[in-house]
Structures are given as C-alpha cells and as structure tokens.
Amino acid sequence: MTDPQAIVIGAGPAGAAAAIGLVRAGTKTLLLERARETGDALCGGFLSWRSLARLEKLGIDRAALGGQDVTRVRLFAGRRSSETALPARAMGVSRRRLDSALQATAEKAGAALERGVHTTAIEGGSVQTRDGAVLSAPALFLAAGKHGFRGFPREPAPWQRADPVMGLRLRLPGHATLDRLVGDAVELHLFDRGYAGLVRQEDGSANLCLAVHKSRLDEAGGEPAALLHALADAHPQLGERLAFADWSRDVDAIGHVPYGWHAADSVPGLFRLGDQAGVIPSLAGEGIGLAFASADAAVAAWRHGGAGAAPAFQGQLAARMARPFAIANLVWRAGENPRTAGGLTLLASCVPPLVRWAMHATRIRGD
Ligand SMILES: Cc1cc2nc3c(=O)[nH]c(=O)nc-3n(C[C@H](O)[C@H](O)[C@H](O)COP(=O)(O)OP(=O)(O)OC[C@H]3O[C@@H](n4cnc5c(N)ncnc54)[C@H](O)[C@@H]3O)c2cc1C
Numbered sequence: 001m002t003d004p005q006a007i008v009i010g011a012g013p014a015g016a017a018a019a020i021g022l023v024r025a026g027t028k029t030l031l032l033e034r035a036r037e038t039g040d041a042l043c044g045g046f047l048s049w050r051s052l053a054r055l056e057k058l059g060i061d062r063a064a065l066g067g068q069d070v071t072r073v074r075l076f077a078g079r080r081s082s083e084t085a086l087p088a089r090a091m092g093v094s095r096r097r098l099d100s101a102l103q104a105t106a107e108k109a110g111a112a113l114e115r116g117v118h119t120t121a122i123e124g125g126s127v128q129t130r131d132g133a134v135l136s137a138p139a140l141f142l143a144a145g146k147h148g149f150r151g152f153p154r155e156p157a158p159w160q161r162a163d164p165v166m167g168l169r170l171r172l173p174g175h176a177t178l179d180r181l182v183g184d185a186v187e188l189h190l191f192d193r194g195y196a197g198l199v200r201q202e203d204g205s206a207n208l209c210l211a212v213h214k215s216r217l218d219e220a221g222g223e224p225a226a227l228l229h230a231l232a233d234a235h236p237q238l239g240e241r242l243a244f245a246d247w248s249r250d251v252d253a254i255g256h257v258p259y260g261w262h263a264a265d266s267v268p269g270l271f272r273l274g275d276q277a278g279v280i281p282s283l284a285g286e287g288i289g290l291a292f293a294s295a296d297a298a299v300a301a302w303r304h305g306g307a308g309a310a311p312a313f314q315g316q317l318a319a320r321m322a323r324p325f326a327i328a329n330l331v332w333r334a335g336e337n338p339r340t341a342g343g344l345t346l347l348a349s350c351v352p353p354l355v356r357w358a359m360h361a362t363r364i365r366g367d
Helices: 013-024 049-057 095-109 176-182 214-219 224-234 236-242 287-335 338-350 352-361
Strands: 006-009 029-033 068-077 080-092 112-115 119-123 126-129 134-136 139-142 165-172 185-191 194-200 206-213 252-254 270-272
Touching: 006 013, 013 029, 013 095, 013 139, 013 287, 029 095, 049 080, 049 287, 068 194, 068 338, 080 185, 080 338, 080 352, 095 112, 139 287, 165 214, 165 224, 176 194, 176 236, 185 224, 185 236, 185 338, 206 214, 206 236, 214 224, 224 236, 270 287, 287 338, 287 352, 338 352
Parallel strands: 006 029, 006 139, 029 112, 068 185, 139 270
Antiparallel strands: 068 080, 119 126, 126 134, 165 206, 165 252, 185 194, 194 206
16 A cells, blocks of 8 residues: 555554544555464453444444353352353454454455564654565554564563563363353453463353463473463362363463553554553453554544644543553452452452442443
C-alpha cells in the first residue's frame, strides 16, 4: 500500500480491532504482522461477556466464532473450592480462531494486511522493518502485544522485579471425563506463587494457562513440564485434569510478563494499544477486553483529534485502567499467597456477590 494514513503494528486483538475501526472511519490503513500464518498465541482464551459485546460491535458474531459457552467461575485453593455464576455468558475460544476472525474482518473492511513483516523500530512517524524498509504515516498504532518492542520498555511493578512472572500454556486434548469435570466453567487453580486457568475451547480441547513466578519454575529445575507434574501431585483437582495432558507436546512459555504496568503517556502520532498500553493480571480474564477497548478509544481519538490526540488518549486510557488494574492486582496477590488463597476461596463461596462485583470491577469501562 502506498501512502497509508495509519500504520498498525501487530495484528493480534488490539491491532486487528484498531484496523477495523480505522478503515470504517475512512482511514487508509496498513496492518503489519510479523507472523506469516495466524498461530495460536499463548493466552487463556477466555472471552468475557464484555469482550464478546465489543466483538459484536466489530461485526463478529459470537455464534460464528463457535467457542464453548462459559457461565461460571470455579476457584480451587488447597482443599477449598467455590463456584459462582458469571454476570453474563462468556466464551472459551482459541486465539487462532479469534485472531483469524478479526484479521479476516479487517481485510474485508479494506485494511491492507501484510504478513511476515517484522517491525524493528519506530522513529518519529516512521517504522523500520527487519528487511530494511522504512514506512511512514501520520499515525502509528503500536499493538505488538506481549513480546515487547525495542525502545518501549515495560517495567513490572517493583515487587515483581526480584521474582518475575512467566506465562505457560498446555493444551489438554478433548476427553469426555475432562468435559464433565470442567463443563461450562472457567477454572482458576490457585497455588503458591501462581495460578492455573482452565477453559474448554471450540474443538473440545481445554486450554491450561499458568502465570507463575520464576522462583517456582526454578524449583522445578526450570522445566515447565516438571513444574506441572509437581503441581499435579500437590493439588489433586488440578492433577485430575492434568491426567489428560499430552506430554509429548511442548509447553509454550513466555518470560517476564509485566503485570500491572501501564503506559502513562505517549507522543503525538503514536497510539499504544493492548499489551503495549497496559498489562492487566491475566487472572482477571480482561487482557483481550483491554485490547478491544484501547483500539476503540484510539480510533475515536484519531477521528476527532488526528495524530495530535495521541497523548491525551494515552492519559485517558491510563486513568480508565487504574481501578481494574488495582483490583486485579489485589485479587492476584491474594490468590498466589498460600496464607490468603484459602480465605479468598472461602469468601468467594460464602459471598458470591463479592465475586460478581470483582468480575465487573476488573473490566475496562467508560465506552
Ligand atoms: C498466561 C496468560 C493468560 C492469559 N489469559 C487471558 C484470557 O484468558 N483472557 C484474556 O482476555 N486475556 C488473557 N491474557 C492476556 C491476553 O493474552 C493479552 O492481553 C492480549 O493478547 C493482548 O492483545 P494484543 O493484541 O495487545 O497482543 P498480542 O495478542 O500479543 O498480539 C500482538 C500481535 O503483534 C504481532 N507482533 C509482535 N511484535 C511484532 C513486530 N515487531 N512487528 C509486527 N508484528 C508484531 C504478534 O505476532 C501478534 O500477532 C493472558 C495473558 C497471559 C500471559
């Protein structure tokens, strides 16, 4: 594409949603994605009721996604467990399915999606790519996601620096017993220095995702599979589910997830989206919600204020993130501490409205 008015870096949920909004607003948009094929990104695959509503605003029908309905959240900590109905129907769906639908919608709307383009740097209104090209546009939308982007450091909260958090993911093949155990719930298994989230997905398999401190992985010799075996031995309910794991498949891993970080500001012409705008603890299941909400707000800011609106957009988004981030951080820290995780689960089973309040309070609001 020649002379784009907007360049979006990264075609994950944030970038693809921004591209859809931009082209619908009449902006000539170039969407750059480093992957040649849409993969199954490391993520829990839980789409909240608000994320589903935002998807429908983007023109993607929830029924067409074909994910598994999720109607309840189940917590496990030691011998305790609790179950609470979600405020509304949510979904378990693979990132391959979700990202494919978003990218197809962006292309259909008129965005130029170029795959296999690895952006390496941003300078002024230009982006450089690994093959040496320099592309310019009045507005850049940085949506490179969880892997970080050179020149845009994302520092975790000070208390995490000494013991950073890693993300792990293992797919559990579909099995009738696993279907019965998990059903239409999203499960959160709390353990010392981490949690595992489990939800069924469109093909009947289940996605097991962990956020765990590095020290815990080190205790297992730095081997994700060894950590999972140790957790299965120590936590019978998790062990019951892990019995269905296919250990011949690799455990996907990502290091140094800067939970709780957010971008406080930006410069004119640069809109930061999704995980490049802020990283909410994944236990809240709101990362994709933030990706959509940030894309929506950035497009509105660009339409009304042009490139100069980027700093105000970033500041306003940071303000919208403050409360959900604070509550998600609090719940996560209580959940990963063995001294408080049991109490949290007991509270959840005795006061279900509190769980529903927390689920609402950790959504990005204001649109
Ligand atoms: C363990 C874990 C579990 C999670 N579970 C959930 C959950 O269940 N529900 C939920 O809502 N959120 C969850 N999240 C959070 C969620 O995955 C992220 O918040 C969400 O993926 C952010 O979307 P994004 O578009 O900003 O980034 P990403 O999904 O990371 O997408 C970024 C895209 O940019 C591309 N890209 C990267 N670098 C470049 C480059 N240099 N040039 C070009 N393209 C590039 C990538 O290939 C990718 O396609 C979880 C996160 C973790 C770590």
